[in-house]
Amino acid sequence: MSHPKKRILLIIGGGIAAYKCLDLIRRARERGFAVRALMTKAAGEFVTPLSVGALTGDRVFQDLFSLDDEREIGHIRLSREADLIVVAPATADLMAKMAGGHADDLATAVLLATDKPVLIAPAMNPYMWRHPATRRNADLLRGDGVAFIGPNVGEMAERNEAGPGRMAEPLEILTAIEARLARPTSALPLSGRHVLVTSGPTHEPIDPVRYIANRSSGKQGHAIAAAAAALGARVTLVSGPTTQPDPKGVDVIRVEAARDMLAAVEASLPADCAIFAAAVADWRVATESDEKIKKDGKKAAPKLELIENPDILKTIAHEGPGRRPTLVIGFAAETETVVAFAQRKRKSKGCDWIVANDVSPETGIMGGDRNTIHLVTADGVEDWPEMDKVAVAEALIARAADHLLSITANA
C-alpha cells in the first residue's frame, strides 16, 4: 500500500522501546508515508537524533524553546502539518502529561495544540502499566479520543519481568496507522448505527431490603458500550447495579432485576447490534415479600422458592423482522467446558455470536480488569489472547462493526 500524501508526526518518548522506532520509520517510509520526528529530552538517552534524522530524511525536533525551530516551523505548525500524530513509545510519564493537559516541552505542547488524530503505542514495565495512575490516565486518554495500539504481553527488557507493557511491534503499529488514516473522522464505522449493550449483575428482590445477586462488576459491558460510542454508534446501555461510571456519550438506563432489564431492552429496540454482557440472574424468588422478613418468634429459616427469570438473550434473538437486531451477541460465563457449552448455547439461544469466558475463581475474571475470551460464531471458535477488558471491548466492537459493514455491502 502506498500513501504518497500522508504525513506522520512521530513523537518518540524516553523508553527502551525507542530503538524500535528506527525500524518503524524505515517501514513507514517504505510504504510511502512522510515521517517527521520529534523526540522528548529523555528519548535522546535511548536513540540519537542523528539516527532518527537519517531515517526520516528530515530535521528532528526536540526543543520547545529553540529560536531557529520556532521561527522556521513552530510548535503549532508541527502539530498541524501532519495527518496523524503517533506517540511511540508512549511512556507512563508522557501518558500522564497528555492526560493532565501539560505543555511544558515540545512533545506535550504539540499534543495539546493539535487538531489531528493521535495514536499511541504505550511501552513500560508491567507494574507501571497496571498502576492505578496509569489505568486512570489510559481511561482519560481513551475518553479524549486517543487511539491505542498495544501494549502487548511478553518479556520485558529487564530480566525476569514479563506481562503487559511491551510496545507493539513496528508492523502492528503500521497496521494501526493505516487503519486510523483510512477512516475519515466524519464517518466512523458505527456512525448511524444503534448499539444496545447490557452490563452488570441483576438484583433479584427477596423482600424490601434483601436480594439475590452475583459478582459481576459491569467492567466488561461498560467497556463495550464505551468502545461502541468511540466508533460513532448511538449507544444504549442497560445496566444492573454497578459502581462503574457512566461511559461518555452513552445513554444509560439503570435497572435492578432481570424483568426490568428485559423491559428496558425491549423498549430500546430496534438496534443494529445487541450485546448482552450482563450477568442476569437465572432465577428469582417466586413470591417477593412486601415486608422485611423477620426472624423473631420463628424457629425455622424461611424457605425461598425460586422460579426462572425471563431469558433476555433468547427473547431478543427470536424477535421478528424489524425488531431482531442484525447482530445479536451473547456472553457465556462458565466454570467448566467453556467452549463446548458456548457452542451449544449459541444454537439454543438463536444468537449470532457467543463471547465465552471462564469465570472460575482462579481466573480472576469476575470483577477483575482482564479477560480471556473465546469468540464462538457460525464459522468456528477463535481463542483470543488474554487482554484487559477495554482491549477485549475494542476488538469485539471492531469485529461487530466489520460484520455490520460487510452485511450492508452485500445487501
Ligand SMILES: Cc1cc2nc3c(=O)[nH]c(=O)nc-3n(C[C@H](O)[C@H](O)[C@H](O)COP(=O)(O)O)c2cc1C
Ligand atoms: C533505562 C531506562 C529505561 C526506561 N524505560 C522506560 C519505559 O520503557 N517506559 C516508561 O514509561 N518509562 C521508562 N523509563 C523512565 C522514563 O525514561 C522517564 O519517566 C522519563 O521521564 C520519560 O520521559 P518522556 O516521557 O518525556 O520521554 C526508563 C528509564 C530508564 C533509566
